[in-house]
Amino acid sequence: MDLTHSEADEEFRAEARAWLRAHVPRTPLPSLETAEGFAAHRAWEAELAADRWSVVSWPQRYGGRDAGLLRWLVFEEEYWAAGAPGRVGQNGVSLLAPTLFDHGTQEQRARVLPPMATGEVVWAQAWSEPEAGSDLASLTSRAVRTDGGWLLNGQKTWSSRAAFADRAFGLFRSHPDAPKPHQGLTYLMFDLRAPGVTVRPIGRLDGRPAFAELFLDDVFVPDEDVIGEPGRGWRIAMSTAGNERGLTLRSPGRFLAAAARLAELWRERGCPEHARTRVADALIGARAYQLFTYAAASRFLEGERLGPESSMNKVFWSELDLALHETALDLLDGEGETAGSDWSEGYVFALAGPIYAGTNEIQRDIVAERLLGLPKGRR
Amino acid sequence: MRFLPDAEQRAFTDSLHAMLTAADTPAVIREWSRGDHASGRALWRRVARAGVFGLAVPEEHGGLGRHPVELALAFVELGRHAVPGPLVETVAAAVLLADPPLAKRFLPGLLAGTDLATTAVVPNGHALDGDAAAVRLARIPGGLRLASAGPVRRSLDPARRLTPLAPDGELLDPGPPFGLALTWARLAVAAQALGVGFALLDRTVAYVCRRSQFGAPVGSFQAVKHRLADAATALEFARPLLFGAAVSLRPADVAAAKLTACEAAYTTARTALQLHGAIGYTAEYDLSLWLTKARALRTAWGTPEECREVFLEDALRTSAPSDSP
The missing domain is CATH 1.20.140.10 (Butyryl-CoA Dehydrogenase, subunit A, domain 3)
Incomplete structure (x- = not known):
């Protein structure tokens, strides 16, 4: 049993520490859950990304440093010890990105990941519905096939960051005749400013709009924004949930x-x-x-x-x-x-x-x- | 960085587990509790032959060199099987008897398992099994003395036969390594407690799968599941603290591991008793052998509060702003 980091990992730690010492804002940013704070946190992501510190575990071509799991843990130790700001892009980086690495297409990765890394596009999650919380598989928001894509209808809720975010990802019922509730779901990405999307911010306990309800009325999603095979969304969402929940959330x-x-x-x-x-x-x-x-x-x-x-x-x-x-x-x-x-x-x-x-x-x-x-x- | 037991360590653990499973420890424990030491001594010699006590003794004194990780692995198994006797006390004695002439005189018997040792070195600490131990060590203001054992007092855990020690014998060493012995003893207790906790968890999981009420196994009820999930979580998070402490052997890390492992084992004991219901509350049912030990280990070799203080003092010292770069 060995708890010592390799010399290379310690060098990486020193490099991260030095960068953070020079860049972490001296006064805390305004709350992430306000318009002003959201913008300030987005700008911080851009600053991190400029020196490739925003997504250290990703491949270099998407803005990362190919840091393995241990180096990512080291980076996180330094990041939080330095008193650096909360991560506005967390939903996208820790939930959507791993799914794209495992199940997305090359085209999707090239299109979605770089602007996620810089904070230019901030992602919200759209899992829960008013009648589908812990029993997520019973969700009823629909994705219906149309020319070149899908039409979304229904309501999502408790969508973290959605009050100020740009895009969202989630599960929709595309095959209502499937024999079991967790079959017939499709994993999709959509634009929160697309026609037919209404975002109603919800004040959390302190009143700040940390999440939102999403009302979807014939929202068009092109085929290129479907992740994996239509109808296989549950398995795709869950395959990363275990690993990610365990180690990177x-x-x-x-x-x-x-x-x-x-x-x-x-x-x-x-x-x-x-x-x-x-x-x-x-x-x-x-x-x-x-x-x-x-x-x-x-x-x-x-x-x-x-x-x-x-x-x-x-x-x-x-x-x-x-x-x-x-x-x-x-x-x-x-x-x-x-x-x-x-x-x-x-x-x-x-x-x-x-x-x-x-x-x-x-x-x-x-x-x-x-x-x-x-x-x-x-x- | 590879914070896992290696293949050799796993093989050592597996062989100890297999040996102890075959030994039918509940019968041995019950005999030991009555003061009938024969089967316990036989088992003790096998534990010694497996090299357990040698893990606390340098090679020049006939041991295997000091291997705290392996010792912790071994004590998890000893706890899992609730092996009786002054196991921790013998480890402490092996560390205390470091002075070469003392080592030469006492350690061969301890390493071979022919002699048991017991120690009374912490304030209010009990010596275990003074009636069975050949080497009885007591701490006095001037050092370490041989001692004689008083009459056995009953413990909450019948297998822990408590004996007061009278330091009326030879002065062995005016300055033995008390601090180091305490660290090794706490590490061993932490590991033993973790093993006790895992045994309680396994037995209780098996029981709630077997036991049916309202036409269903009680283990299918959420109230039961959640208590067991909490016990498993407490044990699984104590485990890395134990092995982290074995790697560093820093007294503060060992104290935190001892505190956490003993609390986790005790939480598991409470859950095990509750979920077994009345049958768990009987001396006759073997679960009692682990239930009572979990309580006793919680205060053995340092109460939760003492361990917390050791940890906290160190944490405050090492994180003091004046020490920061």
Whole structure:
């Protein structure tokens, strides 16, 4: 068992650290979930991309550095430790891009990935519907065949970033006669400003439009924007969900940095006794998540597929993140109630963690059934 | 960077697991709990022959060289099979008896498994099995002394036979490596607890698949599934902390691993008891052998609070702003 990085990876770390030190904005950008903040975060993506730091794990021809998984983890450690801004392009980079690498065409990759890397095109996800949340496969938004493409009709909701984003990707029912609900779905990309699309921003708990409802009325999608074979969308979406949810949705670097900031806050406040245990547990939890990820990455690099342990991962980091922010607000005492601070915004964001990307209840079902082998039952 | 056991380490673990599975440990544990040590001693010699104690002893003293990762792997298996006896205490003794003349005098018996050792070196810590141990070591203000064992006191875990030690024997060493011995002992307890947790999880999963109520296996109910998923998650996230600590052998990392592994094992024990229902609450049912051990290990060789303090002090020191570049 070896936890030391190669010399080359340490050089890469030093290079990333130096770049971040010179470029990370000295004052935090305005909230990502405002028009002004969204634009500022988009500009930050362009700055990252100009020196090929926005998508380090991608191939060079799409703007990346061909960094392997370990180097990506190293980059993330440095990125969050430097106090760099949240990533406005996260949905596209961690969900759509891996799907395109596995199932897209050469033409799609060449067209979609470079502007994603620079933040010129920011992507929103369009999975959930009013009647299809945890039971996503029961979705009813339709894609109907038309000349040269598909016509979308229906409603999507809880679409993160859609209030300000440019394009969206999601699943639509294209073959309503298929025998099972998760069959007959097609994975499509569409323009949020296309005729027939109405975006209605939804205020999250703090009122900021972090997500939106999408109303689709005969929205035309050309064939070139279908990913993989029509009718096979579920499998395509899920094939990357496991791997990505496990390793790239929320990197350990994020929580190591947040836990270190929490410890700093605790010290600034004179190390109050009431938070002692929780501060220690946050630091230990972040370290556990980092080491768990290095073990998973080691297995992945030896060719093992990562499966249901991704669900364990999601439960762990989302609960860690929430506990960590709750502790910070307690430490801030009366100030903790004040909206708009980094910690309070982080807290509101953390509250969503156990819900999005598959609720933690669904994740626990997956752990119980697929990892422990318990019998399926009613949800 | 390759944070996984290698093929040799896996083979070592598998062979230990196979040997312990064949040994029918529940019967051995019950005899040991009654003070009948014969089957336990036989098993102990096989554990020693597998090289377990040698993993804490340098080669010049007849050991295999110090291999904390392998020791942790071995102790996960010892915990999984709830092997009785002063396993952790013997590891601590092997580290304490580092002075060459002491090593020469005591270690051959420990390495061969003919002698068991027990130690009382942490405040309020109990020595285990003083009645069975040939080497009894007690910490005194002036160093390390041989000790005699008092009468056995019952533990919550019947297999842990607690004995007070009276440091009335020879002064062995005025300055033995107490800190290092504590680190090795905590690492071993952490691993043992993790193994106990995995055994509890496996037994409970098997039980809830078998047990039917309302016409369905109780394991198909979400309330049951979610508790088991949480137990599995707690154990799986304790595992990398354990092996990370074995790699670094830093006292703070070991303390965090000990804290986390013991908490995970204890959470799993509570879940295991709840999901077994009344049958789990009986001494007769073998689950009790692991349930009670999970509770005892939680405070053995350092309470959760003590371990948290060791970790926190180090974390604050190493992240202090004055130390930052």
